[in-house]
Amino acid sequence: MTQHSGAQSDVFVPTGKLQFGVFFQGVNSGTIWKAAESGSQTDFESFRRIVQTAERGLFAAFFLGEGLRLREHLGRPHALDVVGRPDAQTMLAALASVTTNIGLVATQNTTYNDPADLAHRLSSLDLISRGRAAWNIVTTDNAWTGANFRRGGYLDHADRYRHAEAFVETAKRIWDSWETAEGPAGRVLHEGQHYTVDVTPRLPRSAQYRPVLFQAGDSPEGRDFAARQADVIFSAHPKFDAAVEFRKDLVARSLNAGRGANAVQIMPASEFILAPTADEAAAKKEWVRSLQIGPQQAVAYLEQFWGRELSAYDPDGPLPEIDPVVEETSETRGSGFHGAKARQLADQWRAEAKDKGLSIRQFVTSRTARVDATFTGSYSAVADQLAEYARVGAVDGFNISPWLIPSGLDDIVNHLVPELQERGVYPTEYRGSTLRENLALATPVRSVEAARAL
């Protein structure tokens, strides 16, 4: 099997290539639902169209996210954004039957799953898809999500990566134990702080040995965890300088973990707004943003930080003069906005908006996270930009979130991919039929515990 030349080396070697994944978010404010072209977010046909377009564009992987409780806004389900999506592995198993090469990546949480059950379902997906499954490991752990599960909110935030590590190690041992020194299907035992697992694995290896491991999480603990366990990081740093910085950081962590400098690949989340010319792309971007951040979305964004209703405020007027409600972090409000900081933040934002003469809507548009993750321009200019990422090895590829379902990849596949191929930085065919082959990942070494007779 092919392997990066630097995988075992302690010097990072750029591959000079990029790969694409598509992140069908399902739940978010980035996906436009107001446009006439916008289709269903849950119909199977939307998923089929996106995944088949991606496969036509030789994408390495199709990603599905996961959220195990509906997001809320001021104590009620979030009404403004796309919300509600199918279970990742069920959808990917269905998509396996209408695709042949593309990898199928399920985001699955380590806190609200059981390792034996999740390992079995992931290797089922891997066998059903003939070696195309991957697990995007996430560690969401709040008690609010836990209210949907038998274990509840049992895990301290500080423990979640320790827990995740034991979880992933157990899953790897389950996958590795089909064939042991003593023959097939050795028993896997794990006695941990949170649970005990005693299982005899039931499934053989897939065509790619075992599911590929992705990780999404950005804290130092998260990065170290990825450096030890993952094949690919789904990162949040697509801007060039930040990407180069992240690569350096990750190479250091991989070496620290005793793995080669190229052992872990990086695919940041990104958004592309493309057109034949720069002007057209800029106009398109304005249209996209106006539909992503309408008047209500702009006010709702501030409400999350203010912790109170602001519907009386004019989205085209200045930021509210009233102060945020200061309270303890409320998990239900999203990503944890700390009350104490809210007043400072409000002051800072009011000053900034006033300085730049921005309305609520303009200010929110300038702030939303996606601004940092967006490539806007003509096909050829963006292709040049991406070729530079490939040349220095800033990233191994991009995980693209389409802002339109189901046609959001069409221009990328029809126009950007050929430009990248011309520049020699994008594949012209699938290397193989498994995800591991297509990502040029080495076959994993069997975990030590599994080889030990139990």
Next chain:
Amino acid sequence: MSTTEEHATEAGHTGFLAIELDGAGWDGGDFASLAEAVLAVESAGFHAATFTDAPVAGRTNALQRAAYAGPVTRSIALVPEVDTVHTEPFHVSTQLASLDYVSGGRAGWIATAAESPEAAAAVGRSDVTGAALAQEAAASIEVSRRLWDSWEDDAVIRDVATGRYIDVDKLHHADFETPADFAGAGYSVKGPSIIPRPLQGQLPVLAAASLVGEGQVSADGVDAVLVTAPTPELLAAEIRDVRSRLGAPVAVVAELDVVLDSRGLAAADRAAGSESGRARYAGTAAGLADLLESLLVEADGVRLHPASLALELDELSRLVLPELRRRGALRAPVPGGTFRDLLGLTRPASRYTDSSAATAAGN
């Protein structure tokens, strides 16, 4: 959950046929692939395919096999077994709702609750036995049903004027809690679901008849039961017993092992082997057609467990199903139909629909 309407069998004695796709696992069994197997079963004229979830080496997750079959088939109902005891009810509910989406409304659920020390050890729980099994099943089914209803049908409104994608008044907390006398570790599930209401509103839920009744899973919790008897002769009587015990709204599906004379091999020679506890028919295709015709007078459907999917399917599709169709014993397929349509069930409104206006201010 069943509606009170009568099942079609009472009128015209037409029923449906399901087939257990056991053996068409990760390696496709006798077929080149699972897709090929399920397509063969669909074109043979079966109304439903079921997928076992027993812990057998080499067998992939049943629900995922059913999901894989979704996009490659058009009319056949896809019904996996999913355990209720050692699984997370919230996950099970979401997975089944998703199966309904990927199959265009053709999903069902055989809710199982088998005693399994292995399954318990795998998730670090103590073994569940006796009456506690039915309690676990009842709780898991109730969780799923509440979560499926937790989005009213018209919750996604995509209202450009107000910027609202959903109407939050049409989303509801499932607020499930295990009953006070629950034998296992009690739990609660909050909701709402993370996926909109399944296409069928509620997926048909099937369970072994032995799991359903007074003090077990209530008859209201299931739409159909699987009825087992030791011999074909006893099967019809058992069906009548179950029907009178559970009442008309629950559809009855008879379980039958099938070994046929095939490719020059006598069924009697092939029939030797493991005992399943189910009634077994071994013999000619013509004899099977007679037996099925008589069973379909009593039952709403029969599920066949072929000894070899490839061998029996040959005979079934060439001889048995055409004969049953000729005799008018099989229900006509409903073009674009759902599994509920097949069972003669209407699409229920969400349990929260009526209350939504009243509780819009509070809930």
